Amino acid sequence: MVYNALSSYQKIQINSEINPQKLILMLYEGAIKRIHFAREGVINKDPKQRGENLSKAIAIISELNASLRNIEDEQVSFLRGLFLAMMQELCKVSVTNDIQTLDRATKYLMELKRIWQTSVMEHGNTVENTNAETAQKKEVSPMSYSGYEKHGQKTSIAI
Numbered sequence: 089m090v091y092n093a094l095s096s097y098q099k100i101q102i103n104s105e106i107n108p109q110k111l112i113l114m115l116y117e118g119a120i121k122r123i124h125f126a127r128e129g130v131i132n133k134d135p136k137q138r139g140e141n142l143s144k145a146i147a148i149i150s151e152l153n154a155s156l157r158n159i160e161d162e163q164v165s166f167l168r169g170l171f172l173a174m175m176q177e178l179c180k181v182s183v184t185n186d187i188q189t190l191d192r193a194t195k196y197l198m199e200l201k202r203i204w205q206t207s208v209m210e211h212g213n214t215v216e217n218t219n220a221e222t223a224q225k226k227e228v229s230p231m232s233y234s235g236y237e238k239h240g241q242k243t244s245i246a247i
Contacts, residue, residue, distance in 0.1 A: 109204075109208050109209060110209075112152070112155060112204060112208075113201065113204055113205065113209060115148050115151055115152050115155075116152070116197055116200060116201035116204060117201065118144075118148050119145050119148040119149055119152070119197050120194055120197050120198060120201065122141045122142075122144045122145035122148065123141070123142075123145045123178075123190050123193055123194050123197070124194065125137060125141040126138050126141035126142045126145060126178075126181070126190060127187060127190045127191075127194075129141060130181070130185045130187055130190070131187070138181070138182065138185075139182060142178055142179075142181055142182055145178060145193075146175050146178050146179065149171050149174055149175050149178070149197075150171075150175060152171055153168055153171035153172065153175075156168055156171075167200075170196065174193050174196060174197075177189050177192075177193065178190075178193060
């Protein structure tokens with residue numbers, strides 16, 4: 089019993105040290121994985137597997153959406169709308185067993201994950217490796233991940 093409590097405490101300590109940008113990446117990966125498992129549940133006609141994984145995927149997407157609170161921006165508003173639409177459509181899969189909806193959500197999440205990796209994760213690493221003075225000049229907002237602007241170029245998440 090003492091070991092379990094200590095183990096849980098150590099996991100919390102480790103998880104609290106993960107930077108927020110990495111956590112967002114992990115949320116994208118988790119949502120993609122859960123949708124994949126839900127897809128398998130639909131194919132295998134396993135309502136328990138489908139339902140549990142859809143529920144978890146929707147909860148993860150909800151957390152991604154919640155991470156955008158208090159930010160007023162056109163791109164962020166679009167992203168919020170995309171997350172809400174995905175959550176609504178994924179709820180319907182429990183009834184319709186529509187694999188195309190699962191595939192579409194996976195494609196969107198994979199593209200958003202790619203944008204996050206290239207716009208924030210890679211950009212963030214260069215800032216961390218520079219000295220403090222240079223880092224102050226390169227203000228990288230953790231919410232600039234929408235992927236619409238990278239190095240002055242517009243990118244699209246259309247699939």
